[in-house]
Amino acid sequence: MVKLMEIDYINGPRTDKIFGVSKYQMEIFRRIEGVGWNIIEYDSLMQILEKKYNANSKSGSHSQTTGNRSIYEIKSLKFIEDMGKKTLKTLDKHRYIHTVKNEVKEGNIKHITSQELAYILNSVKLENSIVTCYDLIPWAYDKNRSSIWKENMKGLRLADCIITISEFSKEEIMKYLDYPAERIKIVYPAADHSVYYENRNKEILSKLNISNDQKVVLYVGSEMPRQNVPVLIKAFAELKKKFPDIKLVKIGESQSYRERENILKLIKDLHLHEDVIFAGYVPEEDMPKWYNAADILVYPCAYAGFGLPPLEAMACGTPVITSNTTSLPEVVGDAGIMIDPQDVDLMADKMYEVFTNNSLKEELVKKGLEQSKRFNWEDSAKKTLEIYEEI
Known part of the structure:
Protein backbone atom coordinates (compact mmCIF):
# COMPACT_ATOMS: atom_id res chain seq x y z
CA MET A 1 0.00 0.00 0.00
CA VAL A 2 1.41 3.39 -1.05
CA LYS A 3 1.73 5.82 1.82
CA LEU A 4 -0.22 9.06 1.36
CA MET A 5 1.97 12.15 1.19
CA GLU A 6 1.07 14.44 4.12
CA ILE A 7 1.56 18.18 4.43
CA ASP A 8 1.93 20.14 7.66
CA TYR A 9 -0.07 23.14 6.47
CA ILE A 10 1.17 25.98 8.70
CA ASN A 11 -1.54 28.51 7.91
CA GLY A 12 -1.45 31.11 10.70
CA PRO A 13 -4.59 32.76 12.11
CA ARG A 14 -8.02 31.45 11.16
CA THR A 15 -10.15 33.87 9.17
CA ASP A 16 -13.62 33.84 7.63
CA LYS A 17 -12.81 36.69 5.26
CA ILE A 18 -11.68 35.89 1.73
CA PHE A 19 -9.30 38.23 -0.05
CA GLY A 20 -5.75 38.22 -1.38
CA VAL A 21 -3.68 35.75 0.59
CA SER A 22 -6.59 33.76 2.03
CA LYS A 23 -8.15 33.44 -1.46
CA TYR A 24 -4.91 32.12 -2.94
CA GLN A 25 -4.55 29.54 -0.18
CA MET A 26 -8.21 28.46 -0.36
CA GLU A 27 -8.38 28.10 -4.15
CA ILE A 28 -5.24 25.97 -4.40
CA PHE A 29 -5.91 23.97 -1.22
CA ARG A 30 -9.34 22.78 -2.37
CA ARG A 31 -8.03 21.65 -5.77
CA ILE A 32 -5.12 19.48 -4.60
CA GLU A 33 -5.99 15.81 -4.35
CA GLY A 34 -4.05 12.78 -3.19
CA VAL A 35 -2.39 14.31 -0.13
CA GLY A 36 -3.19 14.37 3.56
CA TRP A 37 -3.40 17.66 5.42
CA ASN A 38 -2.29 18.41 8.95
CA ILE A 39 -3.68 21.95 9.23
CA ILE A 40 -1.98 24.01 11.95
CA GLU A 41 -3.85 27.27 12.66
CA TYR A 42 -4.75 29.41 15.64
CA ASP A 43 -7.36 31.91 16.81
CA SER A 44 -5.63 35.25 17.23
CA LEU A 45 -6.03 37.04 20.54
CA MET A 46 -7.47 40.02 18.67
CA GLN A 47 -10.17 37.83 17.11
CA ILE A 48 -11.01 36.31 20.49
CA LEU A 49 -11.36 39.76 22.06
CA GLU A 50 -13.43 41.08 19.14
CA LYS A 51 -15.83 38.14 19.36
CA LYS A 52 -16.20 38.67 23.09
CA TYR A 53 -16.71 42.43 22.60
CA ASN A 54 -19.33 41.85 19.90
CA ALA A 55 -21.14 39.34 22.07
CA ASN A 56 -21.19 41.80 24.99
CA SER A 57 -22.38 44.61 22.72
CA LYS A 58 -25.26 42.50 21.41
CA SER A 59 -26.29 41.53 24.93
CA GLY A 60 -26.33 45.18 25.95
CA SER A 61 -23.61 44.84 28.60
CA HIS A 62 -21.29 47.27 26.86
CA SER A 63 -21.91 50.67 25.35
CA GLN A 64 -19.66 53.05 23.51
CA THR A 65 -20.08 56.76 22.81
CA THR A 66 -17.72 58.99 20.87
CA GLY A 67 -19.91 61.99 20.15
CA ASN A 68 -18.49 64.22 22.90
CA ARG A 69 -14.88 63.16 22.56
CA SER A 70 -12.30 65.61 21.24
CA ILE A 71 -10.06 64.77 18.27
CA TYR A 72 -7.17 64.55 20.74
CA GLU A 73 -9.04 61.95 22.81
CA ILE A 74 -9.97 59.91 19.73
CA LYS A 75 -6.37 59.94 18.46
CA SER A 76 -5.08 59.01 21.92
CA LEU A 77 -7.48 56.08 22.04
CA LYS A 78 -6.35 55.04 18.56
CA PHE A 79 -2.71 55.14 19.68
CA ILE A 80 -3.52 52.97 22.69
CA GLU A 81 -5.47 50.57 20.44
CA ASP A 82 -2.53 50.30 18.00
CA MET A 83 -0.11 49.58 20.84
CA GLY A 84 -2.49 46.97 22.19
CA LYS A 85 -2.70 45.27 18.79
CA LYS A 86 1.10 45.15 18.51
CA THR A 87 1.33 43.56 21.96
CA LEU A 88 -1.31 40.97 21.05
CA LYS A 89 0.52 40.15 17.80
CA THR A 90 3.75 39.57 19.71
CA LEU A 91 1.95 37.24 22.12
CA ASP A 92 0.32 35.44 19.16
CA LYS A 93 3.72 34.91 17.59
CA HIS A 94 5.06 33.10 20.68
CA ARG A 95 1.83 31.12 21.05
CA TYR A 96 2.02 29.98 17.43
CA ILE A 97 5.67 28.95 17.60
CA HIS A 98 4.71 26.70 20.53
CA THR A 99 1.70 25.31 18.60
CA VAL A 100 3.74 24.54 15.48
CA LYS A 101 6.49 22.86 17.52
CA ASN A 102 3.91 20.55 19.12
CA GLU A 103 1.76 19.76 16.07
CA VAL A 104 4.19 19.16 13.15
CA LYS A 105 4.80 15.53 12.26
CA GLU A 106 8.14 13.93 11.45
CA GLY A 107 8.54 13.14 7.75
CA ASN A 108 5.82 15.55 6.60
CA ILE A 109 6.45 18.41 4.18
CA LYS A 110 6.20 21.67 6.12
CA HIS A 111 4.38 24.36 4.13
CA ILE A 112 4.37 27.80 5.78
CA THR A 113 1.73 29.64 3.77
CA SER A 114 2.90 33.25 4.12
CA GLN A 115 6.12 35.24 4.46
CA GLU A 116 4.50 36.83 7.53
CA LEU A 117 5.02 33.48 9.30
CA ALA A 118 8.61 32.86 8.18
CA TYR A 119 9.87 33.79 11.68
CA ILE A 120 8.84 30.26 12.74
CA LEU A 121 11.87 28.78 10.96
CA ASN A 122 14.19 30.66 13.34
CA SER A 123 12.69 28.90 16.36
CA VAL A 124 11.57 25.50 15.07
CA LYS A 125 13.82 23.27 12.94
CA LEU A 126 11.59 22.15 10.07
CA GLU A 127 12.91 19.73 7.47
CA ASN A 128 11.43 19.78 3.95
CA SER A 129 10.20 23.33 4.45
CA ILE A 130 8.38 25.51 1.91
CA VAL A 131 7.39 29.14 2.46
CA THR A 132 4.94 30.93 0.18
CA CYS A 133 6.30 34.48 -0.17
CA TYR A 134 3.79 36.66 -2.00
CA ASP A 135 5.94 39.77 -1.87
CA LEU A 136 8.46 41.69 0.22
CA ILE A 137 6.41 44.89 0.40
CA PRO A 138 7.19 45.76 4.05
CA TRP A 139 10.93 45.27 3.51
CA ALA A 140 11.43 46.44 -0.09
CA TYR A 141 8.81 49.19 -0.40
CA ASP A 142 7.94 50.37 3.13
CA LYS A 143 11.56 50.00 4.33
CA ASN A 144 10.27 48.27 7.46
CA ARG A 145 13.23 47.23 9.58
CA SER A 146 11.29 46.16 12.66
CA SER A 147 12.42 43.13 14.65
CA ILE A 148 9.58 40.98 13.28
CA TRP A 149 10.53 41.73 9.69
CA LYS A 150 14.19 41.08 10.37
CA GLU A 151 13.08 37.71 11.76
CA ASN A 152 10.90 37.02 8.71
CA MET A 153 13.76 37.80 6.31
CA LYS A 154 16.11 35.55 8.30
CA GLY A 155 13.49 32.79 8.35
CA LEU A 156 12.90 33.00 4.59
CA ARG A 157 16.60 32.32 3.98
CA LEU A 158 16.27 29.06 5.95
CA ALA A 159 13.47 27.64 3.78
CA ASP A 160 14.31 24.68 1.56
CA CYS A 161 12.04 26.11 -1.13
CA ILE A 162 10.15 29.39 -1.67
CA ILE A 163 6.94 29.59 -3.69
CA THR A 164 6.14 33.03 -5.05
CA ILE A 165 3.46 34.49 -7.33
CA SER A 166 5.20 36.38 -10.14
CA GLU A 167 8.50 36.80 -11.95
CA PHE A 168 8.73 40.23 -10.34
CA SER A 169 8.45 38.80 -6.82
CA LYS A 170 11.03 36.15 -7.69
CA GLU A 171 13.48 38.86 -8.72
CA GLU A 172 12.81 40.76 -5.48
CA ILE A 173 13.41 37.64 -3.38
CA MET A 174 16.70 36.99 -5.16
CA LYS A 175 17.71 40.64 -4.73
CA TYR A 176 16.89 41.13 -1.05
CA LEU A 177 17.51 37.61 0.27
CA ASP A 178 20.34 36.48 -2.01
CA TYR A 179 18.30 33.30 -2.34
CA PRO A 180 19.15 30.75 -5.09
CA ALA A 181 16.95 31.17 -8.20
CA GLU A 182 16.58 27.40 -8.68
CA ARG A 183 14.89 27.06 -5.27
CA ILE A 184 12.25 29.70 -6.05
CA LYS A 185 9.13 28.35 -7.77
CA ILE A 186 6.46 30.54 -9.35
CA VAL A 187 2.81 29.55 -8.83
CA TYR A 188 0.56 32.24 -10.25
CA PRO A 189 -2.70 33.34 -8.66
CA ALA A 190 -5.70 33.00 -10.97
CA ALA A 191 -9.37 33.62 -11.52
CA ASP A 192 -12.07 30.99 -11.03
CA HIS A 193 -13.61 31.22 -14.49
CA SER A 194 -16.75 29.41 -13.38
CA VAL A 195 -17.42 32.36 -11.07
CA TYR A 196 -15.58 35.30 -12.64
CA TYR A 197 -16.98 35.59 -16.17
CA GLU A 198 -18.67 38.19 -18.36
CA ASN A 199 -22.25 38.69 -17.14
CA ARG A 200 -22.90 42.41 -17.43
CA ASN A 201 -25.54 43.46 -14.94
CA LYS A 202 -25.93 46.60 -12.82
Whole structure:
Protein backbone atom coordinates (compact mmCIF):
# COMPACT_ATOMS: atom_id res chain seq x y z
CA MET A 1 0.00 0.00 0.00
CA VAL A 2 1.41 3.39 -1.05
CA LYS A 3 1.73 5.82 1.82
CA LEU A 4 -0.22 9.06 1.36
CA MET A 5 1.97 12.15 1.19
CA GLU A 6 1.07 14.44 4.12
CA ILE A 7 1.56 18.18 4.43
CA ASP A 8 1.93 20.14 7.66
CA TYR A 9 -0.07 23.14 6.47
CA ILE A 10 1.17 25.98 8.70
CA ASN A 11 -1.54 28.51 7.91
CA GLY A 12 -1.45 31.11 10.70
CA PRO A 13 -4.59 32.76 12.11
CA ARG A 14 -8.02 31.45 11.16
CA THR A 15 -10.15 33.87 9.17
CA ASP A 16 -13.62 33.84 7.63
CA LYS A 17 -12.81 36.69 5.26
CA ILE A 18 -11.68 35.89 1.73
CA PHE A 19 -9.30 38.23 -0.05
CA GLY A 20 -5.75 38.22 -1.38
CA VAL A 21 -3.68 35.75 0.59
CA SER A 22 -6.59 33.76 2.03
CA LYS A 23 -8.15 33.44 -1.46
CA TYR A 24 -4.91 32.12 -2.94
CA GLN A 25 -4.55 29.54 -0.18
CA MET A 26 -8.21 28.46 -0.36
CA GLU A 27 -8.38 28.10 -4.15
CA ILE A 28 -5.24 25.97 -4.40
CA PHE A 29 -5.91 23.97 -1.22
CA ARG A 30 -9.34 22.78 -2.37
CA ARG A 31 -8.03 21.65 -5.77
CA ILE A 32 -5.12 19.48 -4.60
CA GLU A 33 -5.99 15.81 -4.35
CA GLY A 34 -4.05 12.78 -3.19
CA VAL A 35 -2.39 14.31 -0.13
CA GLY A 36 -3.19 14.37 3.56
CA TRP A 37 -3.40 17.66 5.42
CA ASN A 38 -2.29 18.41 8.95
CA ILE A 39 -3.68 21.95 9.23
CA ILE A 40 -1.98 24.01 11.95
CA GLU A 41 -3.85 27.27 12.66
CA TYR A 42 -4.75 29.41 15.64
CA ASP A 43 -7.36 31.91 16.81
CA SER A 44 -5.63 35.25 17.23
CA LEU A 45 -6.03 37.04 20.54
CA MET A 46 -7.47 40.02 18.67
CA GLN A 47 -10.17 37.83 17.11
CA ILE A 48 -11.01 36.31 20.49
CA LEU A 49 -11.36 39.76 22.06
CA GLU A 50 -13.43 41.08 19.14
CA LYS A 51 -15.83 38.14 19.36
CA LYS A 52 -16.20 38.67 23.09
CA TYR A 53 -16.71 42.43 22.60
CA ASN A 54 -19.33 41.85 19.90
CA ALA A 55 -21.14 39.34 22.07
CA ASN A 56 -21.19 41.80 24.99
CA SER A 57 -22.38 44.61 22.72
CA LYS A 58 -25.26 42.50 21.41
CA SER A 59 -26.29 41.53 24.93
CA GLY A 60 -26.33 45.18 25.95
CA SER A 61 -23.61 44.84 28.60
CA HIS A 62 -21.29 47.27 26.86
CA SER A 63 -21.91 50.67 25.35
CA GLN A 64 -19.66 53.05 23.51
CA THR A 65 -20.08 56.76 22.81
CA THR A 66 -17.72 58.99 20.87
CA GLY A 67 -19.91 61.99 20.15
CA ASN A 68 -18.49 64.22 22.90
CA ARG A 69 -14.88 63.16 22.56
CA SER A 70 -12.30 65.61 21.24
CA ILE A 71 -10.06 64.77 18.27
CA TYR A 72 -7.17 64.55 20.74
CA GLU A 73 -9.04 61.95 22.81
CA ILE A 74 -9.97 59.91 19.73
CA LYS A 75 -6.37 59.94 18.46
CA SER A 76 -5.08 59.01 21.92
CA LEU A 77 -7.48 56.08 22.04
CA LYS A 78 -6.35 55.04 18.56
CA PHE A 79 -2.71 55.14 19.68
CA ILE A 80 -3.52 52.97 22.69
CA GLU A 81 -5.47 50.57 20.44
CA ASP A 82 -2.53 50.30 18.00
CA MET A 83 -0.11 49.58 20.84
CA GLY A 84 -2.49 46.97 22.19
CA LYS A 85 -2.70 45.27 18.79
CA LYS A 86 1.10 45.15 18.51
CA THR A 87 1.33 43.56 21.96
CA LEU A 88 -1.31 40.97 21.05
CA LYS A 89 0.52 40.15 17.80
CA THR A 90 3.75 39.57 19.71
CA LEU A 91 1.95 37.24 22.12
CA ASP A 92 0.32 35.44 19.16
CA LYS A 93 3.72 34.91 17.59
CA HIS A 94 5.06 33.10 20.68
CA ARG A 95 1.83 31.12 21.05
CA TYR A 96 2.02 29.98 17.43
CA ILE A 97 5.67 28.95 17.60
CA HIS A 98 4.71 26.70 20.53
CA THR A 99 1.70 25.31 18.60
CA VAL A 100 3.74 24.54 15.48
CA LYS A 101 6.49 22.86 17.52
CA ASN A 102 3.91 20.55 19.12
CA GLU A 103 1.76 19.76 16.07
CA VAL A 104 4.19 19.16 13.15
CA LYS A 105 4.80 15.53 12.26
CA GLU A 106 8.14 13.93 11.45
CA GLY A 107 8.54 13.14 7.75
CA ASN A 108 5.82 15.55 6.60
CA ILE A 109 6.45 18.41 4.18
CA LYS A 110 6.20 21.67 6.12
CA HIS A 111 4.38 24.36 4.13
CA ILE A 112 4.37 27.80 5.78
CA THR A 113 1.73 29.64 3.77
CA SER A 114 2.90 33.25 4.12
CA GLN A 115 6.12 35.24 4.46
CA GLU A 116 4.50 36.83 7.53
CA LEU A 117 5.02 33.48 9.30
CA ALA A 118 8.61 32.86 8.18
CA TYR A 119 9.87 33.79 11.68
CA ILE A 120 8.84 30.26 12.74
CA LEU A 121 11.87 28.78 10.96
CA ASN A 122 14.19 30.66 13.34
CA SER A 123 12.69 28.90 16.36
CA VAL A 124 11.57 25.50 15.07
CA LYS A 125 13.82 23.27 12.94
CA LEU A 126 11.59 22.15 10.07
CA GLU A 127 12.91 19.73 7.47
CA ASN A 128 11.43 19.78 3.95
CA SER A 129 10.20 23.33 4.45
CA ILE A 130 8.38 25.51 1.91
CA VAL A 131 7.39 29.14 2.46
CA THR A 132 4.94 30.93 0.18
CA CYS A 133 6.30 34.48 -0.17
CA TYR A 134 3.79 36.66 -2.00
CA ASP A 135 5.94 39.77 -1.87
CA LEU A 136 8.46 41.69 0.22
CA ILE A 137 6.41 44.89 0.40
CA PRO A 138 7.19 45.76 4.05
CA TRP A 139 10.93 45.27 3.51
CA ALA A 140 11.43 46.44 -0.09
CA TYR A 141 8.81 49.19 -0.40
CA ASP A 142 7.94 50.37 3.13
CA LYS A 143 11.56 50.00 4.33
CA ASN A 144 10.27 48.27 7.46
CA ARG A 145 13.23 47.23 9.58
CA SER A 146 11.29 46.16 12.66
CA SER A 147 12.42 43.13 14.65
CA ILE A 148 9.58 40.98 13.28
CA TRP A 149 10.53 41.73 9.69
CA LYS A 150 14.19 41.08 10.37
CA GLU A 151 13.08 37.71 11.76
CA ASN A 152 10.90 37.02 8.71
CA MET A 153 13.76 37.80 6.31
CA LYS A 154 16.11 35.55 8.30
CA GLY A 155 13.49 32.79 8.35
CA LEU A 156 12.90 33.00 4.59
CA ARG A 157 16.60 32.32 3.98
CA LEU A 158 16.27 29.06 5.95
CA ALA A 159 13.47 27.64 3.78
CA ASP A 160 14.31 24.68 1.56
CA CYS A 161 12.04 26.11 -1.13
CA ILE A 162 10.15 29.39 -1.67
CA ILE A 163 6.94 29.59 -3.69
CA THR A 164 6.14 33.03 -5.05
CA ILE A 165 3.46 34.49 -7.33
CA SER A 166 5.20 36.38 -10.14
CA GLU A 167 8.50 36.80 -11.95
CA PHE A 168 8.73 40.23 -10.34
CA SER A 169 8.45 38.80 -6.82
CA LYS A 170 11.03 36.15 -7.69
CA GLU A 171 13.48 38.86 -8.72
CA GLU A 172 12.81 40.76 -5.48
CA ILE A 173 13.41 37.64 -3.38
CA MET A 174 16.70 36.99 -5.16
CA LYS A 175 17.71 40.64 -4.73
CA TYR A 176 16.89 41.13 -1.05
CA LEU A 177 17.51 37.61 0.27
CA ASP A 178 20.34 36.48 -2.01
CA TYR A 179 18.30 33.30 -2.34
CA PRO A 180 19.15 30.75 -5.09
CA ALA A 181 16.95 31.17 -8.20
CA GLU A 182 16.58 27.40 -8.68
CA ARG A 183 14.89 27.06 -5.27
CA ILE A 184 12.25 29.70 -6.05
CA LYS A 185 9.13 28.35 -7.77
CA ILE A 186 6.46 30.54 -9.35
CA VAL A 187 2.81 29.55 -8.83
CA TYR A 188 0.56 32.24 -10.25
CA PRO A 189 -2.70 33.34 -8.66
CA ALA A 190 -5.70 33.00 -10.97
CA ALA A 191 -9.37 33.62 -11.52
CA ASP A 192 -12.07 30.99 -11.03
CA HIS A 193 -13.61 31.22 -14.49
CA SER A 194 -16.75 29.41 -13.38
CA VAL A 195 -17.42 32.36 -11.07
CA TYR A 196 -15.58 35.30 -12.64
CA TYR A 197 -16.98 35.59 -16.17
CA GLU A 198 -18.67 38.19 -18.36
CA ASN A 199 -22.25 38.69 -17.14
CA ARG A 200 -22.90 42.41 -17.43
CA ASN A 201 -25.54 43.46 -14.94
CA LYS A 202 -25.93 46.60 -12.82
CA GLU A 203 -28.54 45.36 -10.34
CA ILE A 204 -26.09 45.18 -7.43
CA LEU A 205 -25.50 48.95 -7.67
CA SER A 206 -28.85 49.47 -5.92
CA LYS A 207 -27.18 48.30 -2.69
CA LEU A 208 -25.32 51.61 -2.70
CA ASN A 209 -28.24 53.65 -4.10
CA ILE A 210 -26.54 53.99 -7.49
CA SER A 211 -28.88 53.97 -10.48
CA ASN A 212 -28.32 51.74 -13.50
CA ASP A 213 -27.74 54.70 -15.82
CA GLN A 214 -24.85 56.11 -13.77
CA LYS A 215 -21.24 55.44 -14.77
CA VAL A 216 -19.15 53.61 -12.17
CA VAL A 217 -15.39 53.62 -11.64
CA LEU A 218 -14.38 50.71 -9.41
CA TYR A 219 -11.33 50.34 -7.18
CA VAL A 220 -10.69 47.14 -5.19
CA GLY A 221 -8.03 47.15 -2.50
CA SER A 222 -6.79 48.76 0.69
CA GLU A 223 -5.87 52.38 1.37
CA MET A 224 -2.21 51.75 2.14
CA PRO A 225 0.05 54.46 0.65
CA ARG A 226 1.38 52.22 -2.13
CA GLN A 227 -2.16 51.84 -3.49
CA ASN A 228 -2.27 55.53 -4.52
CA VAL A 229 -5.95 56.01 -3.66
CA PRO A 230 -5.52 59.82 -3.29
CA VAL A 231 -4.16 59.96 -6.87
CA LEU A 232 -7.23 58.06 -8.08
CA ILE A 233 -9.57 60.41 -6.20
CA LYS A 234 -7.89 63.48 -7.71
CA ALA A 235 -8.12 61.94 -11.19
CA PHE A 236 -11.77 61.09 -10.54
CA ALA A 237 -12.41 64.73 -9.58
CA GLU A 238 -11.00 65.79 -12.97
CA LEU A 239 -13.12 63.19 -14.78
CA LYS A 240 -16.24 64.36 -12.95
CA LYS A 241 -15.91 67.78 -14.57
CA LYS A 242 -16.70 66.06 -17.88
CA PHE A 243 -19.05 63.38 -16.49
CA PRO A 244 -21.01 64.94 -13.60
CA ASP A 245 -23.18 61.86 -13.05
CA ILE A 246 -20.46 59.36 -12.15
CA LYS A 247 -19.53 57.43 -8.99
CA LEU A 248 -16.31 55.99 -7.62
CA VAL A 249 -16.87 52.80 -5.61
CA LYS A 250 -14.07 51.58 -3.34
CA ILE A 251 -14.27 47.95 -2.20
CA GLY A 252 -12.00 46.63 0.55
CA GLU A 253 -11.06 47.43 4.10
CA SER A 254 -8.91 50.48 4.82
CA GLN A 255 -6.04 48.73 6.69
CA SER A 256 -4.79 52.21 7.62
CA TYR A 257 -6.62 54.55 10.01
CA ARG A 258 -4.29 57.45 9.16
CA GLU A 259 -4.73 57.04 5.39
CA ARG A 260 -8.53 56.87 5.77
CA GLU A 261 -8.42 60.18 7.63
CA ASN A 262 -6.33 61.79 4.87
CA ILE A 263 -8.58 60.40 2.13
CA LEU A 264 -11.75 61.63 3.81
CA LYS A 265 -10.25 65.11 4.10
CA LEU A 266 -9.30 65.04 0.41
CA ILE A 267 -12.83 63.96 -0.54
CA LYS A 268 -14.25 66.83 1.52
CA ASP A 269 -11.85 69.37 -0.01
CA LEU A 270 -12.80 68.23 -3.53
CA HIS A 271 -16.55 68.22 -2.70
CA LEU A 272 -16.86 64.54 -3.59
CA HIS A 273 -18.54 63.27 -0.42
CA GLU A 274 -21.64 62.15 -2.38
CA ASP A 275 -19.65 60.62 -5.23
CA VAL A 276 -16.94 58.48 -3.58
CA ILE A 277 -18.56 55.48 -1.91
CA PHE A 278 -16.80 53.16 0.55
CA ALA A 279 -18.36 49.71 0.26
CA GLY A 280 -16.00 48.10 2.80
CA TYR A 281 -15.45 44.35 2.81
CA VAL A 282 -17.60 42.58 0.21
CA PRO A 283 -18.30 38.82 0.45
CA GLU A 284 -16.57 36.73 -2.19
CA GLU A 285 -19.84 35.65 -3.81
CA ASP A 286 -20.70 39.30 -4.59
CA MET A 287 -17.37 40.31 -6.11
CA PRO A 288 -18.12 39.10 -9.69
CA LYS A 289 -21.34 41.14 -9.59
CA TRP A 290 -19.41 44.31 -8.71
CA TYR A 291 -16.87 43.77 -11.46
CA ASN A 292 -19.67 43.17 -13.97
CA ALA A 293 -21.57 46.25 -12.80
CA ALA A 294 -18.55 48.58 -13.09
CA ASP A 295 -17.75 50.44 -16.29
CA ILE A 296 -14.03 50.44 -15.57
CA LEU A 297 -11.58 49.22 -12.92
CA VAL A 298 -8.71 51.51 -11.96
CA TYR A 299 -5.92 49.92 -9.94
CA PRO A 300 -3.09 52.47 -9.47
CA CYS A 301 -0.94 50.36 -7.13
CA ALA A 302 2.74 51.38 -7.12
CA TYR A 303 4.04 48.02 -5.82
CA ALA A 304 2.22 44.70 -6.19
CA GLY A 305 3.35 41.11 -5.86
CA PHE A 306 0.67 40.17 -8.39
CA GLY A 307 -2.63 42.12 -8.46
CA LEU A 308 -5.80 40.00 -8.42
CA PRO A 309 -8.35 42.82 -8.99
CA PRO A 310 -7.16 43.61 -12.55
CA LEU A 311 -7.21 39.90 -13.41
CA GLU A 312 -10.69 39.32 -11.99
CA ALA A 313 -12.01 42.48 -13.66
CA MET A 314 -10.67 41.35 -17.06
CA ALA A 315 -12.31 37.94 -16.57
CA CYS A 316 -15.63 39.77 -16.13
CA GLY A 317 -15.21 41.88 -19.26
CA THR A 318 -14.37 45.10 -17.41
CA PRO A 319 -11.76 47.44 -18.97
CA VAL A 320 -8.71 47.93 -16.77
CA ILE A 321 -6.41 50.87 -16.14
CA THR A 322 -3.46 49.98 -13.94
CA SER A 323 0.17 50.80 -13.15
CA ASN A 324 3.11 50.17 -15.45
CA THR A 325 5.18 49.09 -12.43
CA THR A 326 6.30 45.91 -10.61
CA SER A 327 4.22 42.79 -11.42
CA LEU A 328 1.21 44.47 -13.02
CA PRO A 329 2.44 44.41 -16.64
CA GLU A 330 3.03 40.68 -16.08
CA VAL A 331 -0.62 40.23 -15.06
CA VAL A 332 -2.34 42.52 -17.57
CA GLY A 333 -0.04 42.24 -20.59
CA ASP A 334 -1.33 44.36 -23.49
CA ALA A 335 -4.95 43.86 -22.41
CA GLY A 336 -5.14 46.94 -20.17
CA ILE A 337 -4.03 50.55 -20.17
CA MET A 338 -0.74 50.87 -18.29
CA ILE A 339 0.20 54.26 -16.81
CA ASP A 340 2.47 55.98 -14.31
CA PRO A 341 0.41 55.53 -11.10
CA GLN A 342 1.36 59.03 -9.88
CA ASP A 343 0.13 60.87 -12.99
CA VAL A 344 -3.24 62.39 -12.08
CA ASP A 345 -3.90 64.05 -15.44
CA LEU A 346 -3.01 60.97 -17.48
CA MET A 347 -5.21 58.77 -15.28
CA ALA A 348 -8.15 61.15 -15.78
CA ASP A 349 -7.52 61.33 -19.54
CA LYS A 350 -7.39 57.54 -19.90
CA MET A 351 -10.62 57.07 -17.93
CA TYR A 352 -12.32 59.66 -20.17
CA GLU A 353 -10.96 57.87 -23.24
CA VAL A 354 -12.43 54.53 -22.17
CA PHE A 355 -15.81 56.16 -21.49
CA THR A 356 -15.96 57.96 -24.83
CA ASN A 357 -14.17 55.62 -27.28
CA ASN A 358 -16.31 52.54 -27.87
CA SER A 359 -13.79 50.82 -30.15
CA LEU A 360 -11.09 51.18 -27.49
CA LYS A 361 -13.44 49.83 -24.82
CA GLU A 362 -14.41 46.84 -26.98
CA GLU A 363 -10.75 46.10 -27.69
CA LEU A 364 -9.87 46.21 -23.98
CA VAL A 365 -12.77 43.91 -23.12
CA LYS A 366 -11.82 41.39 -25.82
CA LYS A 367 -8.12 41.36 -24.93
CA GLY A 368 -8.89 41.27 -21.21
CA LEU A 369 -11.06 38.17 -21.53
CA GLU A 370 -8.30 36.39 -23.45
CA GLN A 371 -5.53 37.50 -21.07
CA SER A 372 -7.47 36.33 -18.01
CA LYS A 373 -7.67 32.79 -19.43
CA ARG A 374 -3.90 32.47 -19.08
CA PHE A 375 -4.37 32.17 -15.32
CA ASN A 376 -6.46 29.36 -13.83
CA TRP A 377 -6.46 27.74 -10.40
CA GLU A 378 -6.25 24.18 -11.75
CA ASP A 379 -2.80 24.94 -13.20
CA SER A 380 -1.75 26.59 -9.93
CA ALA A 381 -2.85 23.57 -7.89
CA LYS A 382 -1.06 21.18 -10.27
CA LYS A 383 2.16 23.21 -10.01
CA THR A 384 1.95 23.27 -6.20
CA LEU A 385 1.48 19.50 -6.07
CA GLU A 386 4.53 19.07 -8.33
CA ILE A 387 6.58 21.16 -5.87
CA TYR A 388 5.40 18.96 -2.97
CA GLU A 389 6.46 15.88 -4.94
CA GLU A 390 9.87 17.38 -5.70
CA ILE A 391 10.47 18.19 -2.02
